[in-house]
Amino acid sequence: MQPIRRPRWFFLTILILPLLMYPAYIGISSILDYLLGDGLFARDALYGSRRELLRELLSGWTHSILPAMALFFLTLLPAWLLLRRFPWFYYLIMLLGGALLGYYFFHGEVLAATAVSITFLFIAMLADKVLRFSA
Amino acid sequence: MIQINKILIIVFCLFSSAVQGKDYTFLVGGGDKPSNSQVQIELNVKWIEGILRDSGHTPRVFFTDGQAPEPDVLTHIGPEDDRAAALEPLTRMMGEYGDNYLAFRNNEVPNIEASTDATKLSATLKEAFASMQPGDRIFFVYQGHGTWEKDSSNNALLLWNHTRLSAVEFQELLDALDPGVQFRFFFPQCFSGAFLRLADASPLAYKNSTQAAQCGFTAVSATKLSEGCTVSLKADDFRDYSTYFFAALDGKTRLGKPLNGSADENGDGAISLYEAHMYSLDNAYSTDLSRSTSEDFLEQWQPWYLKWKADIRDVPDNLFGKRARRIAAINNYTGEGSTLKKRLFKQRKQFVEEVESLRAKQADLETRQSQLHEGLKTRLLNHWPELMLPYTAAYKALMDNQLDAVLEWIDAQEDYHQLAAMQDENMSRMKDLLDLQRKITQIDKIFRMIQLSRILEQLKVYGSDEDLAAYQRLFSCEDNPL
Numbered sequence: 346m347q348p349i350r351r352p353r354w355f356f357l358t359i360l361i362l363p364l365l366m367y368p369a370y371i372g373i374s375s376i377l378d379y380l381l382g383d384g385l386f387a388r389d390a391l392y393g394s395r396r397e398l399l400r401e402l403l404s405g406w407t408h409s410i411l412p413a414m415a416l417f418f419l420t421l422l423p424a425w426l427l428l429r430r431f432p433w434f435y436y437l438i439m440l441l442g443g444a445l446l447g448y449y450f451f452h453g454e455v456l457a458a459t460a461v462s463i464t465f466l467f468i469a470m471l472a473d474k475v476l477r478f479s480a
Numbered sequence: 481m482i483q484i485n486k487i488l489i490i491v492f493c494l495f496s497s498a499v500q501g502k503d504y505t506f507l508v509g510g511g512d513k514p515s516n517s518q519v520q521i522e523l524n525v526k527w528i529e530g531i532l533r534d535s536g537h538t539p540r541v542f543f544t545d546g547q548a549p550e551p552d553v554l555t556h557i558g559p560e561d562d563r564a565a566a567l568e569p570l571t572r573m574m575g576e577y578g579d580n581y582l583a584f585r586n587n588e589v590p591n592i593e594a595s596t597d598a599t600k601l602s603a604t605l606k607e608a609f610a611s612m613q614p615g616d617r618i619f620f621v622y623q624g625h626g627t628w629e630k631d632s633s634n635n636a637l638l639l640w641n642h643t644r645l646s647a648v649e650f651q652e653l654l655d656a657l658d659p660g661v662q663f664r665f666f667f668p669q670c671f672s673g674a675f676l677r678l679a680d681a682s683p684l685a686y687k688n689s690t691q692a693a694q695c696g697f698t699a700v701s702a703t704k705l706s707e708g709c710t711v712s713l714k715a716d717d718f719r720d721y722s723t724y725f726f727a728a729l730d731g732k733t734r735l736g737k738p739l740n741g742s743a744d745e746n747g748d749g750a751i752s753l754y755e756a757h758m759y760s761l762d763n764a765y766s767t768d769l770s771r772s773t774s775e776d777f778l779e780q781w782q783p784w785y786l787k788w789k790a791d792i793r794d795v796p797d798n799l800f801g802k803r804a805r806r807i808a809a810i811n812n813y814t815g816e817g818s819t820l821k822k823r824l825f826k827q828r829k830q831f832v833e834e835v836e837s838l839r840a841k842q843a844d845l846e847t848r849q850s851q852l853h854e855g856l857k858t859r860l861l862n863h864w865p866e867l868m869l870p871y872t873a874a875y876k877a878l879m880d881n882q883l884d885a886v887l888e889w890i891d892a893q894e895d896y897h898q899l900a901a902m903q904d905e906n907m908s909r910m911k912d913l914l915d916l917q918r919k920i921t922q923i924d925k926i927f928r929m930i931q932l933s934r935i936l937e938q939l940k941v942y943g944s945d946e947d948l949a950a951y952q953r954l955f956s957c958e959d960n961p962l
Contacts (some may be wrong), residue, residue: 370926374789377790378791381790381818382484382790382792383934384821384864385927385930385931385934394701397703405784405785405787408785450785451789452941454791454792454793456790456791457789459790460789460790469815
């Protein structure tokens with residue numbers, strides 16, 4: 346990877362990208378859940394009202410920020426090492442890493458593991474863009 | 481010998497009651513003022529009081545203004561009353577449609593102890609709670625209206641003389657209870673979900689009890705209106721949470737008819753409060769999506785990382801999964817797995833679209849109705865301006881001497897009949913709207929049961945031993961008979 350020429354953009358973006366992880370996970374989960382699972386997302390019945398639903402979402406998002414940042418910084422290391430010469434290998438590592446992490450964390454639940462895996466792939470694509478743009 | 485046996489039985493009863501503690505039941509009901517104290521509430525209080533007495537309880541009853549002789553109940557006398565029916569054209573023009581059938585009377589609730597005025601009621605409850613001993617049990621039943629606040633902990637019971645008792649204030653009253661006294665509650669009012677915060681999953685400090693100290697049931701969440709706030713006026717059309725819950729406890733409906741199947745889920749011969757709640761969930765065709773404190777515990781417990789987890793597995797075969805399937809079957813939603821879910825989604829979407837379309841038509845109708853009403857009312861007041869000043873001698877003279885002429889004039893106006901037809905159509909649409917909302921609630925109920933079935937399984941996998949024990953304690957508290 347080339348040296349960072351736009352450090353301001355680089356640091357700003359690596360702070361913003363982890364914030365997108367949870368919304369990305371929710372979005373991907375909801376699509377998968379609608380297509381293959383219960384489709385229980387965004388039901389007024391479960392949360393009383395849309396206002397309550399929004400409150401729940403915000404609460405989950407604020408809880409997720411620190412773990413998402415930790416996960417994202419962990420992904421920066423393979424990105425730094427692999428993106429320049431073997432970008433496909435970086436994407437593969439992120440996809441498989443996400444799948445394994447999801448599979449372990451959600452006790453072998455396939456759909457949840459798939460959602461985590463796709464989220465990691467999505468974040469990898471964004472990280473790739475950011476690192477190339479900053480270099 | 482018989483004498484000795486009798487004495488022994490009496491001694492045993494006295495001893496066992498001293499050991500097991502006493503049961504206290506509080507029944508609090510009525511509105512905050514006569515015009516908001518509908519006869520349905522009074523009928524519910526009388527019915528529930530009878531059920532509680534039949535089951536061996538002696539409820540302490542608090543209702544509106546207590547035993548004061550002033551009218552405190554709003555009744556509906558119906559179109560069979562000729563005098564009231566004759567005034568219908570005037571109320572359609574000058575008041576609200578249907579007002580001519582309203583009347584006030586004093587309540588007919590037996591055994592009332594006192595008024596529900598919040599200050600007096602709080603003092604009475606505080607005193608009663610402070611005197612209770614470990615092992616005693618309280619069942620608190622409310623029948624009345626509730627208010628909504630932005631901070632749901634301030635959602636309140638609307639009590640006599642425009643007073644209120646919020647969920648937070650009620651919690652403060654419970655602080656006076658000995659930790660060995662169990663408190664169970666039933667709140668069916670609008671926005672009652674806020675009172676689920678009264679739950680206390682900590683173990684009841686009495687004889688190594690495996691039950692929670694405080695648990696109960698509410699008709700709706702903290703943000704929803706309950707069925708009791710709808711347009712139903714007839715006794716055979718009562719569909720609020722209390723109607724089903726207490727019917728299950730009584731073994732028959734409020735009209736004396738047999739239940740739709742047995743409410744005794746575990747077949748032990750006694751109906752627990754939770755079984756009555758389950759019966760209500762299964763059979764209530766209403767807009768109430770009732771909740772219990774153990775269900776609320778599950779929703780509150782669920783960690784943020786599990787809340788939005790996609791799930792491909794079939795609905796678990798636990799308490800809630802069975803309920804989801806049963807409610808689906810009762811409402812004729814056939815199929816399994818994703819076929820059923822897709823059907824429910826499609827059906828719900830269709831109902832929501834129908835609600836929106838009906839609301840748009842209703843808004844249009846109300847605009848036209850308002851224009852027609854304004855024109856007609858102006859002409860009426862040009863003829864009889866006394867109608868504008870209802871508390872004057874001129875008004876009284878008009879009502880005494882020229883009422884028939886006024887009514888004949890109104891009846892002779894062509895646009896009055898158009899207005900009456902529009903008002904009737906509006907009322908009919910409100911009923912259609914209510915029916916659609918009831919249908920949507922049935923689907924939401926199935927979705928909620930599926931969600932709870934998932935959370936219950938998650939609790940077993942991700943929850944700590946303490947989490948599991950807290951859930952079990954709340955459930956055991958709810959699953960006791962009256």
